[in-house]
Amino acid sequence: MDFFSFGKIIVYIDKFIKFINSIFFLVLIIGLSFALIISPMDYLQGDTVRIMYVHVPSAWIGLSIFSIIAIGTLLNFVFKIKNLYLFVKSLAPIGLLFTCLAIVTGSLWGKPTWGTWWAWDARLTSMLILMLFYVFFIMSFKIFKDSEKLPQILSAISILGIINIPIIKYSVEWWSTLHQPASIKIMGTSSIHSSMLVPLFLMLLVLLLYCALIFLMKYKTEIIKIKKRNIKRL
Amino acid sequence: MxxxxxxxxxxxxxxxxxxxxxxxxxxxxxxxxxxLYFKTPSEIFIVDGIKSNSKIRVGGMVKKDSIQQNNKEIKFILTDYKKELIVVYNGAIPNLFSEERGAVVEGKLNDKSYLIADRILAKHDENYMPPEMKKILENAK
Amino acid sequence: MINEFLNMGGYGFYIWTSFLIVTVFCFILYYKTKKTLKKYEKELAQELEKLPIEHRKRIARSSKVISSILASQNKLS
Incomplete structure (x- = not known):
């Protein structure tokens, strides 16, 4: 428990923020130059394939952050760990941002390739539902701020939302959709040529670093809020 | 505990x-x-209950050498390699629409093998590679 | 050469818009987060200022969070 004391955490947070700040722009420039200049165009889609380098990492981040906050909320509901609550609260807005970005960039990719901005197919609709769950989740922090019901409400949203995650993931395999199936599988080989995988993972790294930076800053803000509230008692 | x-x-x-x-x-x-976002031509053939004046989406491959285009309309065959469907359409065609590629058409069925489309969407697969790589793959065939 | 790069084979609009949107929104979130963090740091430092100096020193010794924030605020001012 002592390891998780705010005093120890805040030292690491400051170190991490400094570290990310020092390497972020270097990684960003490398990532962008691979994504926009060095990587080849696709045999079929031409240069539009470059949208993939922001679309796919955003979608991955949106999905994984929701899984993390949902599991965190449920663990918090059962075990009542204060830290976990702050963790979830700091992470949620980042997930919402990237889910929205995945939808918007997907739309900008869909227009030149499919010929439409939007289609009500299973993948796109379930992604929109994920965005709504994020909105409910973040709204309930504000609406039920001082209510004792907050953990219950967050848990309910988490349960419903986490069921949606495998639906998003496998929607392209289970049902006929306009969206193409996944190119990168957890098991087995990917159907993206290696010269395109390099910018994809570089951009993923850039966005993950960004997420970590925002998360640490938000987490630090939450710690300071608590300290400020408790200042009288010190 | x-x-x-x-x-x-x-x-x-x-x-x-x-x-x-x-x-x-x-x-x-x-x-x-x-x-299901779209049905396949075979499914259309099997199902009886499709009303001819309601909109429907059908997806499949554009059959090789089947595109006939004049200045008014485009006509092609959509296939799932079992059953075929003739599609007539006039309007904007997405860039990726071409022969032997996936497409989804939206429109009204005239009969079970003839569809008047008012929207065409191109569907692409999950393979991404540079043009040179594609050539190498094609030559290897 | 530059034009060709910006044009992206005719898809320039879609590609540049999507990269731009991602950059802009990421920056907005960064800016807002940073602003909130700075605001709370400052408020905490101000509240500590109000306390008598002996009390403040004792708090700074017992809490690493407080001492690190006081240190960063002192650097700024």
Missing amino acids: LTKKIKTRLFFLLSVIFITLLFLAFIYFSLKQNI
């Missing part, structure tokens, strides 16, 4: 999850048909 309070909450949580899953399964089975 688990206190009684924690056990109660855990039990409560699991029962909520169970009920939610049941509920979702119920929704899924009642909406099953609507989840």
Whole structure:
């Protein structure tokens, strides 16, 4: 428990923020130059394939952050760990941002390739539902701020939302959709040529670093809020 | 290690999850048909209940050498390698639409093998590679 | 050469818009987060200022969070 004391955490947070700040722009420039200049165009889609380098990492981040906050909320509901609550609260807005970005960039990719901005197919609709769950989740922090019901409400949203995650993931395999199936599988080989995988993972790294930076800053803000509230008692 | 309070909450949580899953399964089975974005030409052929004046989406491959284009309209055959469907359309065509590629057409069925489309969407697969790589693959065939 | 790069084979609009949107929104979130963090740091430091100096020193010794924030605020001012 002592390891998780705010005093120890805040030292690491400051170190991490400094570290990310020092390497972020270097990684960003490398990532962008691979994504926009060095990587080849696709045999079929031409240069539009470059949208993939922001679309796919955003979608991955949106999905994984929701899984993390949902599991965190449920663990918090059962075990009542204060830290976990702050963790979830700091992470949620980042997930919402990237889910929205995945939808918007997907739309900008869909227009030149499919010929439409939007289609009500299973993948796109379930992604929109994920965005709504994020909105409910973040709204309930504000609406039920001082209510004792907050953990219950967050848990309910988490349960419903986490069921949606495998639906998003496998929607392209289970049902006929306009969206193409996944190119990168957890098991087995990917159907993206290696010269395109390099910018994809570089951009993923850039966005993950960004997420970590925002998360640490938000987490630090939450710690300071608590300290400020408790200042009288010190 | 688990206190009684924690056990109660855990039990409560699991029962909520169970009920939610049941509920979702119920929704899924009642909406099953609507989840599919498009039908295949074979499915159209089998199903009798398609009303000819309601809109429908059909997806498949554009058959090789089947595109006939004049200045007014484009006509092609959509196939799933079992059954074929003739599609007539006038309007904007997406850039990726071409022979032996996937497409989804939206429109009204005239009869089971003839569809008047008012929208065409191109569907692409999950393979991404540089043009040179594609050539190498094609030569290897 | 530059034009060709910006044009992206005719898809320039879609590609540049999507990269731009991602950059802009990421920056907005960064800016807002940073602003909130700075605001709370400052408020905490101000509240500590109000306390008598002996009390403040004792708090700074007992809490690493407080001492690190006081240190960063002192650097700024």
